[in-house]
Amino acid sequence: MPSVSEASPLPAHARSDAPAIVSIKGLTKTYAGGFQALKGVDLDIRRGEIFALLGPNGAGKTTLISIVCGIVNPSGGQVLADGHDIVRDYRAARSAIGLVPQELHTDAFETVWDTVKFSRGLYGRAPNAAYLEKVLRDLSLWEKRGEKIMALSGGMKRRVLIAKALSHEPTILFLDEPTAGVDVELRREMWAMVSQLRDSGVTIILTTHYIDEAEEMADRVGVINHGEIVLVEEKRALMRKLGKKQLTLQLQTALSALPEALASDALSLSQDGHELVYTFDAQSEETGIAALLRRLGEHGIDFKDLHTSQSSLEEIFVNLVKSPRQSGPEVRA
């Protein structure tokens, strides 16, 4: 699993008190036939952040994105994109949004330049060669501008998708599974590119199946399951949880209660009194384990065995999505 990048702190404008750039309230979607794909989703995306939406197959990620992007009609609720209602003020909302789909289906015979120029035209934007040149240069596509798309490598084609999505100068960019099926090197390139885009002021919302991708890139992580948002949290807070380890001591003799002198938030006694569980920060230099063992000795508490365990984001995720109703504690930022 890649290390978590500490290099790019959340930009000031993406703080929790920043106004939402995408505001989703009570969003529902029932498909023809009666299947309820979204069951009252509330979600605010902060201006300038990278938000990763995680969820198992069929959770509702594509439905949610498609509604915000105006591809699928909502059944109920409200979505504002950069202040514009996506139903009543469709055009303005849509022009604030760029969507990078998973696959490039068309334009194989067109040149990079023509296809990007055409995409801009679709939004009724006046031509702006200087802006498109900047987009292509930023994505290292400028040298390829005269080439036909069919002649490009898979990585370059993905860049063209991003260039098309940026062609009309959107402030919000959706990326649907940006690295599905790409090799490790290209994944890293995509991650770097997305971070650069965020740094240039674009708000990024991406869906992914890859938990390490969310760990690496996202400022915040949301988990959707069975059409409901079950967790929204700062990635760093999740990482802090990840850094927590538990030391479990199996006691020689069961305790009826923890001695008062040992009481602390970090130490708990199992219900049957047979185990002591100590939670500590694995990344900290001073775990407190030596002191704990010393103090247990002072109180005559002996143990016969001990083991440590660590929770990972993957575990948190699997626990959240493993059964329809068992979604664990709801954590919302």
Ligand SMILES: Nc1ncnc2c1ncn2[C@@H]1O[C@H](COP(=O)(O)OP(=O)(O)OP(=O)(O)O)[C@@H](O)[C@H]1O
């Ligand atoms: N047009 C449709 N008509 C009926 N049901 C649909 C339609 N589109 C999607 N669904 C159902 O809605 C649910 C959510 O689908 P959605 O594509 O939003 O999930 P997802 O989280 O994007 O999944 P994946 O990760 O597999 O892409 C699924 O059960 C799917 O079968």
